[in-house]
Amino acid sequence: MATNIGRSVRAVAGAADGDGVVDWDGVREAAKGATDAGEFDLSDEERAGFADDVRAAREGLRETSGVSFPLPDRIEVQNRHHWIDANVDTFSRLMTPLEDTGGGLLPGVARSVNTGTMAVTLAFLGRNVLGQYDPLLMADGDGDHGLYFVRPNVRRVAAELDVAYPRFRRWIAFHEVAHAAEFGAAPWLSTYLEDRMQTVVDSLSDGQFDRSQVTEMNTAMTAVEGYAELLMDRAFDEEYGDLRRKLDARRQGGDDPISGLLKRVLGLGMKREQYERGSDFFAAVADQTDVATASRVWERAENLPTESELDDPDRWVQRVV
Numbered sequence: 001m002a003t004n005i006g007r008s009v010r011a012v013a014g015a016a017d018g019d020g021v022v023d024w025d026g027v028r029e030a031a032k033g034a035t036d037a038g039e040f041d042l043s044d045e046e047r048a049g050f051a052d053d054v055r056a057a058r059e060g061l062r063e064t065s066g067v068s069f070p071l072p073d074r075i076e077v078q079n080r081h082h083w084i085d086a087n088v089d090t091f092s093r094l095m096t097p098l099e100d101t102g103g104g105l106l107p108g109v110a111r112s113v114n115t116g117t118m119a120v121t122l123a124f125l126g127r128n129v130l131g132q133y134d135p136l137l138m139a140d141g142d143g144d145h146g147l148y149f150v151r152p153n154v155r156r157v158a159a160e161l162d163v164a165y166p167r168f169r170r171w172i173a174f175h176e177v178a179h180a181a182e183f184g185a186a187p188w189l190s191t192y193l194e195d196r197m198q199t200v201v202d203s204l205s206d207g208q209f210d211r212s213q214v215t216e217m218n219t220a221m222t223a224v225e226g227y228a229e230l231l232m233d234r235a236f237d238e239e240y241g242d243l244r245r246k247l248d249a250r251r252q253g254g255d256d257p258i259s260g261l262l263k264r265v266l267g268l269g270m271k272r273e274q275y276e277r278g279s280d281f282f283a284a285v286a287d288q289t290d291v292a293t294a295s296r297v298w299e300r301a302e303n304l305p306t307e308s309e310l311d312d313p314d315r316w317v318q319r320v321v
Contacts, residue, residue, distance in 0.1 A: 023115045024092045030119035031084045035126045038152025040079040049166055050077050050149060053173035056237060060174070061181050064235035066292040069184025071177070072133065072145040080126040083150050087122055090134060094197070130154050131172045133179035135190050137197070145183070147176055161246045171243055174236050178228035186298035189224075193217060218274075219307050223297055226278015230286055230294060233279075277310055284313040289321065296320055 058071055076082070130153050134146040149172065158168035183189055196213040203210040233244070285294045297303050297320075309316040 021111055021114050022092070022095065022118055023111060024088055024118075026115045027091075027118045027122060028084065028088045030116065031088070031122040031126060032081050034119065034123040035080050035084065036152075037079045037081040038150075039155075040082075040151060042077060042151070047077070049169065050075075050173070053170045054147070054177060056170070057174040057177035057235070060235040060237055061178055061231050064291055065181060065185075065231055065295045067181055067185040067295050067298070069181045072147040072180050074146040076146065077149050077151050079152055080150060083129060083132070083148060084122050084126045086134070086146065086148060087125070087132075090136075091118065091122065094137060126150070128153065130157060131176040133176045133183070135179075135183045137190055137194055145180070147180060149173070149176070157250075161243075161250065163243060163246065167238065168243070170238070171232070171236065171240065174232040175228055178231040178235075179224065181231065182224055182227055182298060185295070188301055189220070189298070192301050193220060196220075215307055219310065220304055222274040222278040222281075222310060223304055224278070225274040226280070226282045227294065227297060229275060229279035230282040230291065233283075234286070234291060281305060281310050281313050281316075285317060288313070288317060293317070293321055 054071065054075060058069075062068060076086075078086070129150050131150065132146075132148045134148065136145055149169070154169055154172055155165055158165040161168065196217045199213045200210050200217075203213075233240070282294050297305070303320050305313075305316045309319070
């Protein structure tokens with residue numbers, strides 16, 4: 001693997017000098033040093049394939065959901081280092097309110113430790129993320145929403161699952177464009193999540209913890225993940241039963257000890273629970289009514305399911321419909 005651990009060590013060690021609780025330039029250098037960038041030699045045919053996948057996903061998801069939405073302003077095919085660059089910006093933006101309070105990632109801990117912790121996080125994610133929709137939470141102004149595909153990871157996982165690469169690439173496109181559909185259909189969603197994040201940060205700065213706001217964020221993200229699962233399952237333009245089984249098995253499969261620890265620390269087990277719980281909720285709603293009714297979740301914030309309704313879809317249907 002083409003990594004440079006020395007580069008990572010130097011970046012983290014150098015973070016001890018400077019202001020702020022995290023050296024984000026050091027995070028960028030250290031994460032890249034610990035991560036093989038991966039091949040990034042796209043042929044014209046493959047580049048056209050990505051574009052066709054995104055267009056097909058947009059049209060299929062619009063038809064299935066009955067929701068009209070724009071595509072993100074930026075659609076990028078990336079290697080792992082490109083993804084790290086984009087997400088250093090994302091993570092630093094999301095953490096700015098906490099840093100401004102003096103809290104940081106690990107309050108009272110040396111800047112070099114905070115920098116190293118973030119570098120390990122981004123290096124691990126950079127080796128595993130397949131695609132990402134970035135709604136630019138906590139950004140100043142509207143900005144350009146982004147849709148990213150991490151080509152080396154998509155190719156590797158397709159091979160691990162023994163699935164044809166073009167078919168798997170198209171599946172990932174449907175999933176990420178489904179997230180774009182949600183935020184496009186619900187212009188209030190970004191502000192809703194930002195407000196709750198800010199409230200949590202403010203409570204932490206006062207030495208408290210606002211569990212209700214965390215619960216509301218987690219419930220909203222469960223809806224985000226579950227609705228995307230519903231749409232991609234029902235809009236994907238090929239037979240997908242074998243692919244779904246293989247992906248579910250991969251999500252539930254065993255990890256090596258280090259990867260397993262990192263997933264627990266990063267809360268990725270919670271994200272899998274969000275997929276499953278949210279998927280079950282929206283499948284039940286759509287089966288009882290239809291996908292258009294399930295799509296009403298994005299009409300206004302009050303239509304989001306409550307924590308209890310996630311386990312009782314009938315109650316949500318009775319309240320909203």
